[in-house]
Amino acid sequence: MTSSVAPGVRLGRVSFVWRPWLVLVTLLLTAATFLVFCLSISVGDFPVGLSRVIATILGRGERVDEFVVMDLRMPRALAGLVVGIALGMSGAITQSVARNPLASPDILGITGGASAVAVFLVTVSGGTAAAVAGSVGLPAAALAGGLGTGLLVYFLAWRRGIEGFRLILIGISVSAVMQAITTWLLVSADIRDVARAQAWLVGSLDDRSWDEVRVAFWCTVVLMAVVAGVAFQFKPMHLGDDIAAGLGVRYSRVRAVLLLCAVLLAAGAVSAAGPVPFVALVAPQVAMRLAKYPTPPMLASGLVGALLLIGADLVARTALPITLPVGVVTAAIGGPFLVCLLVRANLR
């Protein structure tokens, strides 16, 4: 009996289950993410050694290094870190709430809505669209598009509560509408704008500035805190609404808060880097398998997302003969990886 049940720990009013393996995996992932983060900064046309990168980040670097590290490369690396964490966590939340491993923000229409708005601003030149694009910028507009679509999906799926199955189907249909609008905009647009829109659509970390990263960064930090605040009510929700209610979870409120967080995380990530495919879908599944945990673990999913995104960006910049947007690489790594996972799971 004692060997099969994980020991519970109680500290005052807070209790949790002590899972050494999950903690170990999370710590290892943190270390790996930090390493890749530093590696991403150190590699480039002007290489900076790993130790000097770490020294500079800690505020004890030389002037030259400081310029290269903090001003030139940090925004890109930080964008990768923040976007990766946001996508990973967003995927973990949607997959858990919908209780379906396919329910990533891509399927729920969030990235589709952000894409449609962004493509609209890129392709429709002149008039109000150009004025909007000039004043609020593409990232903010994409954020609004993603948020609006996410809320639309949520309210359309609302019928005496939210149900995973209905959420997915409504999400698919809203995604389809957004995709159709995007396709139509691309067909009727000028070919030069189409190339720009297409480059945005695949997801990229090129030419990030501190301004773009700052918004996504604070967004992600605040949302992580919110998610952490309600995450303890999360596990019972996997057991179904009735059991969750019996265990004292106000599931409709918790679920609404969590889904709103997921939508904001995904929309923020898309606004900073474009709809980078696959990270939100695969990161929670990988984290789940690494942590040997029955549901997607929040923090570990975010870390796997960051690891995947920064690593893919590193590969896109250095290992390939031509420079590709990071989204191509995440998909190229992620697609076969998911297939491998499936085949292995089947053969076991």
Place this chain on the structure above:
Amino acid sequence: MTYVDMCTTAVERPAPEGATHVRRRLVAGLGTLVVILLIAAVVSLAVGARALSPAEVWRGLFAVPDSDQRLTEIRLIVRTVRLPRTVLAIVAGTALGVGGALIQGYTRNPIADTGLLGVNSGASFAVVSVIAVFGFANPFQYVWFAFAGAALAGVVVFGLASIGRGAGNPLTLALAGQGITVFLMAMTTAVALSDQDSLNALRFWNAGSVAGVGFDVIGPVTAFIAVGLVPALIALPALNLLNLGADVARGLGVNIALSRTIGIVAITLLAGAATAACGPIAFLGLMVAHIARYLTGPDYRWLVPYAGLLGAVVLLVCDMVGRVVVRPGELDAGVVVALIGAPFFAVLVWRGKFKNA
């Protein structure tokens, strides 16, 4: 009333009468759909930038050419522009409708769609690649590669999903399809970004249109679809049994592997050929299969023919709508399918018409 009387009333009368009633209703529905399809086809020949009366359509189709300038013009419009796209809409719509119903049946997955199985993305990738590599400009040149890409992606996804223990698990199939789709889409974008000609072709092809394709393409595509329909229809009784669960079906004498293989071949032929000719028209099969299930119930022997006819009608109507709403331009049929189909589908979802299978 004696005991014997009660038995005869219970056994002989109500049950057969109920079954006959249902069958009569289903046959009547099928007939209604055929009539609707014919009307839609005639309207499709008449509607467009230059509106024609039914009499003019008739003359344009069957009158012998003479020196009359007006008649020659009508003949040209009807025969070279409207007839091909009407025929293609019917053929491709049927294929996608039947394909959608079959995919949902064989995967036992209510959200299955040709888009989900990577068929669309396989075709897209093939088209973009051959345009970038060989510089093809004519749809007739790359339509075959689109077909090959669609078929290959479908077979790979089905193959991956049927390795080992996960064989026939809807979730495995959906995940494999998603993996291949995302992978192929990224590769497509990578090629398209490096070659402007293929980017340009891709955006038009991607919209999913039944216009601008001649009978030289429609003929072979129709042949492929006809070949795909035969095994699809033959396997329907086995499909009914498969939906009782693999164990029950095996117990009732169904060769599971054989009937799944037949299903894969049929779906790939139908969806691949339709996608090759029109470009990816997502969502039609998904939507139509659900409507058909709502109309007929779970019996695939009725559901699949209904889905085929509905698919033809819906694609035809969407093509017509696309011709009239944004004059003088046109909306592609694939865009209209999504814009009409998705909200309609959302309403059905919201009203709880679909239950989690």
